[in-house]
Each structure stands twice: as C-alpha cells, then as structure tokens.
Amino acid sequence: LSDLQANILKGHGRDHTKNVFLSFAGMKSDAVAGLLRDLSFVTTSALTQLREAEAFKATSLSGGTVLSVFLSANGYRALGLPDAKIPADKAFRAGMRIRGRLPAVPLPFNGPPINDPEKEHWEKGEAWDSAKDDPDAMVLIADEQASLVGNSYSALQKVFAKHGATVLGSDIGLAQRRKQAGGDVRGEGIEHFGYVDGISQPLFLTEDFLDNSGVPKPRGKWNEEFKASQFVVSDPGNPTTFSCGSYFVYRKLEQNVKLSKQRERLLAQSVDPQNPDEDRAGAMVVGRFEDGTPALQSGPVAGAPTNDFDYTLDPVGLKCPVRAHVRKTNPRTPGDKSERSHIMARRGITYGPRKPDFSDEPETGVGLIFMAYMADVNQQFEFTQSAWANNTSFPFQPAVPAKKGVDFIISQVANSGDPSEKEWIDGHSQPQKVGVMDFVQTVTLMGGEYFFAPSISFLQSAPSL
Ligand code: HEM
Known part of the structure; x- marks a missing residue:
C-alpha cells in the first residue's frame, strides 16, 4: 500500500x-x-x-x-x-x-x-x-x-x-x-x-x-x-x-440541467397528464430517485437499502426501465460473472457553481468530471459506454422484447428509430401508464x-x- x-x-x-x-x-x-x-x-x-x-x-x-x-x-x-x-x-x-x-x-x-x-x-x-x-x-x-x-x-x-x-x-x-x-x-x-x-x-x-x-x-x-x-x-x-x-x-462531461429538467417535466406530463409525477419521471431515466432509492420502489424510502437489489423480479422493466442509467451501466444479472467484470471504481466529482438550493437550471458551465480506475480500459469503460449505454438493443435477453434504447443520461448516439424505444412504462400504477419521450442528449463530452x-x-x- x-x-x-x-x-x-x-x-x-x-x-x-x-x-x-x-x-x-x-x-x-x-x-x-x-x-x-x-x-x-x-x-x-x-x-x-x-x-x-x-x-x-x-x-x-x-x-x-x-x-x-x-x-x-x-x-x-x-x-x-x-x-x-x-x-x-x-x-x-x-x-x-x-x-x-x-x-x-x-x-x-x-x-x-x-x-x-x-x-x-x-x-x-x-x-x-x-x-x-x-x-x-x-x-x-x-x-x-x-x-x-x-x-x-x-x-x-x-x-x-x-x-x-x-x-x-x-x-x-x-x-x-x-x-x-x-x-x-x-x-x-x-x-x-x-x-x-x-x-x-x-x-x-x-x-x-x-x-x-x-x-x-x-x-x-x-x-x-x-x-x-x-x-x-x-x-x-x-x-x-x-x-x-x-x-x-x-x-x-458537461450537463445541461435546464434541458434535463424540461425533459423530466415532459415525461411526467406524458405518463400522466392529470397528475404528473416528476420524481418518478426522473427515477425512470436515472434508475434511482434523487435520494438514491432504486426506481424499483414506488417512491423514495427513507433508509432503504440502496445497493442490495437486482432486477430479477422486473425482467421487462415495468418498475425500472431497462434503459435507466444505472440499469444500463450495471444490469445486476445474478451470477453473471462476466457482466461483473466490466465494473469500474468510479471516483468522479462535479464541477461548476450552483445555487445552494439547486433552484437554478444552468445550461452550460456545470457537469461531472467522470473519473474511474480499472485494469482494462476496453473491457471496462469502453464496454460500458459502447456495448451497454450506446447500444439500443442491450439488454439482449429475449425476455425484454423491445423498449430498450440508449442510456438517456450518457448515450452519445441516438436511438435506432424503433418507436418502442421512446416508450416509457410506469408499471407501478394499475393500470400501467405509458408515456412517450424522445432521446435528447443532455450530457456532452468536453x-x-x-x-x-x-x-x-x-x-x-x-x-x-
Ligand atoms: C451510477 C449519474 C456518467 C457509469 C450513477 C448514479 C447517478 C449517475 C445519479 C446513481 C448513483 C450510484 O448508483 O452510485 C451520472 C451522470 C453522468 C454519469 C449525471 C454524466 C454527467 C457516467 C458514465 C459512466 C457511468 C460516463 C460510464 C461509462 C455509472 C455506473 C453506475 C452509475 C457503473 C453504478 C450503477 C450500479 O452499480 O447500479 N450515475 N453518471 N456514469 N453510473 Fe453514472
């Protein structure tokens, strides 16, 4: 050491x-x-x-x-x-x-x-x-x-x-x-x-x-x-x-906060025009609520275990969309050692000023300095960005018929054009609600x-x- x-x-x-x-x-x-x-x-x-x-x-x-x-x-x-x-x-x-x-x-x-x-x-x-x-x-x-x-x-x-x-x-x-x-x-x-x-x-x-x-x-x-x-x-x-x-x-990675917030509002409106839920819309995109509660839950849960979960009971992404950022970048398939081999040690830090209450919505000048340590750049960072985040057809399991699409946080390529890639299902409600939102790039490599x-x-x- x-x-x-x-x-x-x-x-x-x-x-x-x-x-x-x-x-x-x-x-x-x-x-x-x-x-x-x-x-x-x-x-x-x-x-x-x-x-x-x-x-x-x-x-x-x-x-x-x-x-x-x-x-x-x-x-x-x-x-x-x-x-x-x-x-x-x-x-x-x-x-x-x-x-x-x-x-x-x-x-x-x-x-x-x-x-x-x-x-x-x-x-x-x-x-x-x-x-x-x-x-x-x-x-x-x-x-x-x-x-x-x-x-x-x-x-x-x-x-x-x-x-x-x-x-x-x-x-x-x-x-x-x-x-x-x-x-x-x-x-x-x-x-x-x-x-x-x-x-x-x-x-x-x-x-x-x-x-x-x-x-x-x-x-x-x-x-x-x-x-x-x-x-x-x-x-x-x-x-x-x-x-x-x-x-x-x-x-x-520069983050356009205004665009991202607009997008969350649009998605919330589209999923439920009567009762738009922006927290849920955001959780659908990220895969976690703002406080870290996994999107698998119906809402933020104080003190909920935040890393002890997987998507086994939600194979098609009704609770957490399969294209949510944390699901794309760590699909958590039980027992899949090769999948785990792509995990990196992330050490990022944000840059740029904000109002203390985050009420501002900057379009430029703020973002994330993504930093990660690993043993193999191609198999860890490049794989995650390319084969998972940018890949409209990942995950590959037949159990997930369509509705895959790119990672809406970090993808640097657009969706394939398949209409199902814009569909967002909120399966927490009965009957399920479905919204539509196109991919917009909110994160840009500087x-x-x-x-x-x-x-x-x-x-x-x-x-x-
Ligand atoms: C997790 C945001 C870029 C890979 C997360 C989480 C957030 C987040 C909020 C949830 C916290 C957690 O589970 O630890 C962002 C934002 C980014 C960004 C805003 C860009 C501005 C990236 C990039 C990669 C990446 C470039 C890799 C190519 C991951 C991974 C996880 C994660 C592997 C953990 C997933 C898990 O184990 O469940 N990110 N991220 N992120 N992100 Fe990102």
Missing part, C-alpha cells in the same frame, strides 16, 4: 480538487524523469490514505492534501522508455481522442461507436489548443478547502517550471452535497441533475465490510467482494516485482484522456530507467 497511489482502492472524499494538465513538449527525457521524481515525494500513497481514514475514525481530525500523478501514453513516450515498460493496454496507448472516434470499438465486443464529439472544448477561452495538445500528464490535487488546493498548486507551479513542463490548463472539481435537515451535517454527494451519486461501488478492502467498531456489516448480495485485480495491474515500468498501478479514465496511475516507486526511480 505504501507504493500504490491513493484514491484507487477508495475515494479520497475531499470536496475540492484541481486537475492540472501538463505538456512535456520541448523537455528532454531526463527533465521529465526529474519532474516525476520530485512529484514522487508528494504523491499520496494508499497507506497514507488508510492511516488518515483510521485517524479520522479515532479523532475526527481529517487528513491533508491528496496528490495523485497520472501519465498518458504520450507522457510515457516522452520518458524514452523501452516499449515493454509502457503500460500495454491498447486503448490507453491509442488515447481517448483516437478511441472515442473509431467507427466502432474493435472486437471483442464490437459495440456501436463511442461517438465522442469531433472537437474538444474543455478549455474554452484559454490558451490551450485542446484540438491538438493532448496532455502528457495530469496531477490531481484534492483537499477540504479551495484555498488549500490553491496553496499546493502554487508550490507545484514552481516544480513544473523548474523542469520545463507547461501547464496546458486545469479543471476545478467542486463537490455538491445534498442538504441535510437540521444544519451543517455533511450530506451525500450529488451530481448536477440532483441525484445522489457514488452509492454503488465495488468493495474490496476488509474495512469496507466492517463498521466503526470492527463488527462485520450486514452484507447484501450486491455488496460482494471484488478482486483488487479488476482495478489494479502490475506496473510494467517498475523494476520491482510487487508494484502496481491502475488505468484511469478522465472525462469532463475533453478527456486515458491515463495510467503508476506506482510511487516508478515515479521515484524514473531518472534511472
């Missing part, structure tokens, strides 16, 4: 981040290595993160800055490494820009295209020409307050300059939290459409299965233990045997890259590689 970077096995939980993108253009490989060595001294390890979590439980004192370092395939190339020392994942080596625009993601699954937009625009108005300057590295700074992130960044700027690295630009992460009744208790993280996010996570640390007193927590069937090898791989760049790293997918989070000893040893 002292050699693995923080945030991979468990999210860092800080509310403020700065994601700084670097270019190594014009740097000699020695200078790149010198930069990585300097960064190794301040890169947070999984062990430090674990100790801080224990300290917090014991004393309520929270830890300090978390700093993570990521390299893209171009960043590795700038180090002048032999091919065998560059992480081998084909998607990682090609980079997100190439992969996101392939006509179709190559076998083994041959899904529809990921269909990323032609032009990236994640740094509107700044000097970074994101149409051609792919980042070589990304440094993530996370802390409890924006000013603390700013202090760390000021110190790091000198380190970047010392070695000749150029800061291309940065994204600021700002967690939004659900307001708790009765004051300033820290609420759950929500994304900009207003839904609690980050509920369903693969668990693999012993402590994830114990409560604060070390007693095993009751475990539902969907809180099974994952193998860490689904999220970490051995670090090919490192001379020692036990070093591990992780592939990391970064996508800045930019992103595939990175690798190397072991800390790799960063330390970079000069002698």
Whole structure:
C-alpha cells in the first residue's frame, strides 16, 4: 500500500480538487524523469490514505492534501522508455481522442461507436489548443478547502517550471452535497441533475465490510467482494516485482440541467397528464430517485437499502426501465460473472457553481468530471459506454422484447428509430401508464484522456530507467 497511489482502492472524499494538465513538449527525457521524481515525494500513497481514514475514525481530525500523478501514453513516450515498460493496454496507448472516434470499438465486443464529439472544448477561452495538445500528464490535487488546493498548486507551479513542463490548463472539481435537515451535517454527494451519486461501488478492502467498531456489516448480495485485480495491474515500468498501478479514465462531461429538467417535466406530463409525477419521471431515466432509492420502489424510502437489489423480479422493466442509467451501466444479472467484470471504481466529482438550493437550471458551465480506475480500459469503460449505454438493443435477453434504447443520461448516439424505444412504462400504477419521450442528449463530452496511475516507486526511480 505504501507504493500504490491513493484514491484507487477508495475515494479520497475531499470536496475540492484541481486537475492540472501538463505538456512535456520541448523537455528532454531526463527533465521529465526529474519532474516525476520530485512529484514522487508528494504523491499520496494508499497507506497514507488508510492511516488518515483510521485517524479520522479515532479523532475526527481529517487528513491533508491528496496528490495523485497520472501519465498518458504520450507522457510515457516522452520518458524514452523501452516499449515493454509502457503500460500495454491498447486503448490507453491509442488515447481517448483516437478511441472515442473509431467507427466502432474493435472486437471483442464490437459495440456501436463511442461517438465522442469531433472537437474538444474543455478549455474554452484559454490558451490551450485542446484540438491538438493532448496532455502528457495530469496531477490531481484534492483537499477540504479551495484555498488549500490553491496553496499546493502554487508550490507545484514552481516544480513544473523548474523542469520545463507547461501547464496546458486545469479543471476545478467542486463537490455538491445534498442538504441535510437540521444544519451543517455533511450530506451525500450529488451530481448536477440532483441525484445522489457514488452509492454503488465495488468493495474490496476488509474495512469496507466492517463498521466503526470492527463488527462485520450486514452484507447484501450486491455488496460482494471484488478482486483488487479488476482495478489494479502490475506496473510494467517498475523494476520491482510487487508494484502496481491502475488505468484511469478522465472525462469532463458537461450537463445541461435546464434541458434535463424540461425533459423530466415532459415525461411526467406524458405518463400522466392529470397528475404528473416528476420524481418518478426522473427515477425512470436515472434508475434511482434523487435520494438514491432504486426506481424499483414506488417512491423514495427513507433508509432503504440502496445497493442490495437486482432486477430479477422486473425482467421487462415495468418498475425500472431497462434503459435507466444505472440499469444500463450495471444490469445486476445474478451470477453473471462476466457482466461483473466490466465494473469500474468510479471516483468522479462535479464541477461548476450552483445555487445552494439547486433552484437554478444552468445550461452550460456545470457537469461531472467522470473519473474511474480499472485494469482494462476496453473491457471496462469502453464496454460500458459502447456495448451497454450506446447500444439500443442491450439488454439482449429475449425476455425484454423491445423498449430498450440508449442510456438517456450518457448515450452519445441516438436511438435506432424503433418507436418502442421512446416508450416509457410506469408499471407501478394499475393500470400501467405509458408515456412517450424522445432521446435528447443532455450530457456532452468536453475533453478527456486515458491515463495510467503508476506506482510511487516508478515515479521515484524514473531518472534511472
Ligand atoms: C451510477 C449519474 C456518467 C457509469 C450513477 C448514479 C447517478 C449517475 C445519479 C446513481 C448513483 C450510484 O448508483 O452510485 C451520472 C451522470 C453522468 C454519469 C449525471 C454524466 C454527467 C457516467 C458514465 C459512466 C457511468 C460516463 C460510464 C461509462 C455509472 C455506473 C453506475 C452509475 C457503473 C453504478 C450503477 C450500479 O452499480 O447500479 N450515475 N453518471 N456514469 N453510473 Fe453514472
């Protein structure tokens, strides 16, 4: 754990981040290595993160800055490494820009295209020409307050300059939290459409299965233990045997809140013009109510188990549509190990300001920085986006005759045109109600890259590689 970077096995939980993108253009490989060595001294390890979590439980004192370092395939190339020392994942080596625009993601699954937009625009108005300057590295700074992130960044700027690295630009992460009744208790993280996010996570640390007193927590069937090898791989760049790293997918996804809310209202109207229920309409699209209650339930249930469910009793999607976001991205078929192999460790954070009560409905400037760790970019992120979310005919079971369609939150392709793909059945009411709503894209990719989070000893040893 002292050699693995923080945030991979468990999210860092800080509310403020700065994601700084670097270019190594014009740097000699020695200078790149010198930069990585300097960064190794301040890169947070999984062990430090674990100790801080224990300290917090014991004393309520929270830890300090978390700093993570990521390299893209171009960043590795700038180090002048032999091919065998560059992480081998084909998607990682090609980079997100190439992969996101392939006509179709190559076998083994041959899904529809990921269909990323032609032009990236994640740094509107700044000097970074994101149409051609792919980042070589990304440094993530996370802390409890924006000013603390700013202090760390000021110190790091000198380190970047010392070695000749150029800061291309940065994204600021700002967690939004659900307001708790009765004051300033820290609420759950929500994304900009207003839904609690980050509920369903693969668990693999012993402590994830114990409560604060070390007693095993009751475990539902969907809180099974994952193998860490689904999220970490051995670090090919490192001379020692036990070093591990992780592939990391970064996508800045802008959310059009106004359009999404309009759509929820339209769907509610269409399902029941007399008595429109926007909460249910939203739950049909997301697969959960705003508070996280699964859409399988007839309405939000306080304290309901939020991850211990599957869709066995709702095979055709009468309670939770089969195209709802959480159903598309984790179909939860009992016993299907191959399906579970596509799960990622999601570590996203929202960006952009909002009114404290979320009464504003911004069309631009807010969104989700989707970040996820995994062992195989093609089989995990690309598979989920292409073979599931963008795929009008998924799920494939014959029990689901039609009414499939794309994921209305993250799809980047339209529906096939089959009229059943617009149909929304609310099977909670008797007789069932049916509404009609076309797919409208409310989430747009602003930019992103595939990175690798190397072991800390790799960063330390970079000069002698
Ligand atoms: C779950 C929103 C992008 C994959 C969720 C949840 C929300 C949400 C509200 C429910 C909370 C939970 O179950 O943890 C969003 C929004 C996005 C976005 C607003 C874009 C702006 C993505 C992307 C992917 C993804 C790009 C992958 C390609 C997942 C997965 C789950 C999830 C795997 C958990 C499903 C489960 O295990 O039941 N998302 N998401 N999301 N999302 Fe997203």
